[in-house]
């Protein structure tokens with residue numbers, strides 16, 4: 257029997273940080289019909305919603321794609337684990353909950369590169385619109401948006417010592433990394449709402465779910481964008497073993513993330529011609545930049561043994577500790593279960609030439625070999641160091657024409673002198689911080705890299721042998737003007753050279769923001785929704 261196509265005004269691929277925002281905003285006034293396709297299931301797995309459930313979703317085979325990079329020569333041939341959310345909410349359903357926007361200069365640099373409308377002054381109203389900050393509204397913050405930013409309510413002696421130690425080094429206390437200046441040390445705000453995860457599915461999709469003009473299809477994997485000449489006309493997708501077609505009267509919007517939006521474009525004949533022809537794919541439109549310009553933050557985890565049994569490792573080691581954590585959460589929605597992993601942060605200048613923070617620390621009152629893996633048997637804490645503006649560039653490329661096969665991902669971490677020097681300087685800064693008067697009483701010893709590693713070469717080897725992602729792949733469908741040979745979308749996020757097709761997700765960042773990427777992606781999707789509706793004449 258011939259398969260029947262369904263018709264919508266907008267077809268959105270991917271219900272992640274960006275896709276849920278788009279689905280809400282485009283369906284809000286009831287004038288447009290919207291289909292949201294999500295490859296993963298509904299977000300019913302309970303651990304998604306409890307902040308400490310991070311460790312449970314980190315390697316979950318259903319709600320997490322569980323990708324690996326290719327063996328990376330710059331990382332001594334290691335394949336680096338790359339989790340990605342695969343459920344309603346996407347990566348915002350499994351992420352570390354840290355609410356960070358990046359630096360004002362990041363967005364000013366986007367605008368200076370020809371992306372009119374993306375300076376910090378331009379994007380600030382969208383950051384305010386998306387935000388429900390528990391501290392209320394002010395010129396930098398929103399008080400009544402859908403995405404909550406909550407404070408960590410219980411101070412921890414280790415975080416306090418970290419902040420005091422940073423002050424000894426001239427790094428000021430900063431109680432608002434998303435305000436006038438990012439620089440300093442303090443507590444992160446988290447995207448939680450009254451102790452539960454506030455994913456974009458919770459913030460944006462739940463309030464919109466019952467709208468008659470919004471259809472949400474889960475376990476629906478988009479396999480191809482369809483074209484009529486140079487106009488995107490719909491999407492093919494696979495659901496329950498059968499193929500289906502959804503046609504888009506107005507636009508197809510790819511929000512499948514920085515790894516799978518470029519994959520889908522390449523599978524659909526939009527990408528570097530040499531790559532497409534190597535796989536026998538007819539070229540619909542040649543765009544060299546699709547899958548190029550991959551950027552990510554690499555974390556080096558500097559781990560210390562603690563002199564006192566006050567770490568989350570200790571609490572999780574005994575049944576009485578677990579019970580106390582559980583009771584804290586059930587009775588007060590506070591404690592480690594409400595916080596997830598990282599409580600404190602530092603944005604600092606680690607290299608002498610830096611004019612703004614070039615490293616970020618994720619400070620956790622626990623320690624483990626990998627993010628999300630079981631905690632150590634000893635009392636430990638972690639300063640995870642990452643360079644904020646990596647200059648290494650990698651690629652995402654299809655391996656085959658099978659849409660269900662993960663693409664090849666090559667981040668080429670640490671492939672530039674600048675990246676190596678900044679990360680080494682960051683690791684040294686972590687050690688200097690641990691040696692301050694405020695921190696020294698808590699430090700029983702350095703577990704990793706260990707005091708034997710002293711030279712730059714030894715610290716670099718440590719980063720290559722143990723470094724991991726801090727989960728921010730981006731840049732693979734770069735936003736830029738038509739004069740930029742690597743640009744995939746224009747500043748309205750329309751794919752260059754094609755009609756009725758946009759990309760709205762982390763991939764459009766021309767350069768990675770100096771910080772975590774969830775809130776920036778939500779901002780991008782808020783701004784994109786307004787542009788799409790403006791084009792529709794609303």
Ligand SMILES: Cc1cc2nc3c(=O)[nH]c(=O)nc-3n(C[C@H](O)[C@H](O)[C@H](O)COP(=O)(O)OP(=O)(O)OC[C@H]3O[C@@H](n4cnc5c(N)ncnc54)[C@H](O)[C@@H]3O)c2cc1C
Nearest residue numbers: 270272273274295346347351352353354478762772773774
């Ligand atoms: C473990 C982890 C920890 C992180 N921690 C933080 C943090 O603490 N703070 C922070 O700001 N950021 C964090 N991030 C990063 C941040 O969450 C992401 O950058 C952001 O969620 C990306 O949004 P996106 O919309 O681009 O993609 P995603 O949110 O990943 O959404 C893409 C969606 O598309 C779906 N999809 C993919 N392919 C298809 C297809 N072919 N058909 C249909 N659907 C498809 C996916 O299943 C997914 O739901 C973390 C990420 C991870 C994975």
